[in-house]
Amino acid sequence: MTRTAKTLLLSGLVLGILAAITAAFFSASFYYLRAKPFETPAGSMRPTLQQGDSFLVSQIFPIIGERYAPERGDIVVFRHPQNQGVTYVKRVIGLPGERIQMKNGEVYLNGHPFERQKAEAIEEKSRDGQVSLVQTYREILPNGRSHEVIDLQVDSRFDETPEFEVPEGNLFVLGDNRDNSIDSRMQEHFGFVPIENVTGIARHIYFSGPEAGFVWRSLEAN
Numbered sequence: 001m002t003r004t005a006k007t008l009l010l011s012g013l014v015l016g017i018l019a020a021i022t023a024a025f026f027s028a029s030f031y032y033l034r035a036k037p038f039e040t041p042a043g044s045m046r047p048t049l050q051q052g053d054s055f056l057v058s059q060i061f062p063i064i065g066e067r068y069a070p071e072r073g074d075i076v077v078f079r080h081p082q083n084q085g086v087t088y089v090k091r092v093i094g095l096p097g098e099r100i101q102m103k104n105g106e107v108y109l110n111g112h113p114f115e116r117q118k119a120e121a122i123e124e125k126s127r128d129g130q131v132s133l134v135q136t137y138r139e140i141l142p143n144g145r146s147h148e149v150i151d152l153q154v155d156s157r158f159d160e161t162p163e164f165e166v167p168e169g170n171l172f173v174l175g176d177n178r179d180n181s182i183d184s185r186m187q188e189h190f191g192f193v194p195i196e197n198v199t200g201i202a203r204h205i206y207f208s209g210p211e212a213g214f215v216w217r218s219l220e221a222n
Contacts, residue, residue, distance in 0.1 A: 034059045036200060038077060038089065040209065044175035044182065045089060047122060047136060047148050048075070048219065049202075052209020055219060057200035068198040070095050070171055073145035075202040075219050078173075081191050089202060090183050090193075091147065094164070094172025102185065105151055105159040105178065107139070115140040119148055152179035161185050170194055 035056040040049045049055065057077050060066050068076070072092055080086040093107060094100040101108040106116055117140070121133040134153075140146040156179040164184070166172045170192035175181025182190055205217040 034061070035203070037206075038087075038202070040089070044177050044180055045075070045091070046150055046177040046180075048091075048176045049089070049205070050208065050210050053205050054207035054209075055205045056203050058203050059200040060198060062196070068195055068201070070195060070198075072143055073141050073147065076171075076173070076193075076198045077200045077202060078193050079197040079199065081193050081197065082189070084197075087199070088182075090173035090175055090181070092171050093174045094166045094184070096166050096168045096170060096195075098166050098172070099163050100166065100172045100184075101163040102159055102161040105154075105156070107174070108163075109142065114142070122150070124150075124152065147176060150177045150179070152177070158185045164192075167192060169196070171198075 036059050038055055038057055040051055040053040040055070043051045060068050070092055072095060074092045075089060076092055077087060077089050080088055094109070099108075099110050103113070107114045117138045119136040119138050121135050123131050124134040125131050135151045136148050137151060138146050139149050158178070164172060164187070171194075172184040173193050174183045174185070184190060184192055202219045204219060205215055207213070208215045208217075
């Protein structure tokens, strides 16, 4: 084999490897290559994300033309609608053009409640160290995905809300810990989340705060 042929073969191999890496990088199946770690600083996404949990986020890259395609049930990381320097993590509940309302602690979509099944009670520790049992529910979304939510108290402030119509290009997000979450129900201080503010989708927990150890748990809605 001539030197020229060897050079061409080597160049072809290098280009092939680069093409494979590029394809993997931009493929959703290999999100690990674009993953970014985050830590849960508070309990607004309990019981899905516990305080101190570390999780991986599949990042979105607008610079290459990517844009988040909203899907109800996704746990998303995004820039605060009114403070771009602050990052939040919440669950996508309402999509553009939909009407969302809370009634008696339940989510209503276009006038119809999400299906909700009673789950097990879990322990909740107050600031003064008192332990009590609080109720959890499995919330089933219209697309068949489901997740657990916590109901800390009956008739809490945001168990009843007006009906919100989600503007085009925006999302309505909630924390799974419904009585302890700053989210789209607080229109003056939070409001709807522009889709362009979403920077990634939470995929897996890799470190458990409460267990203080490494784990591997999916955050994909069932």
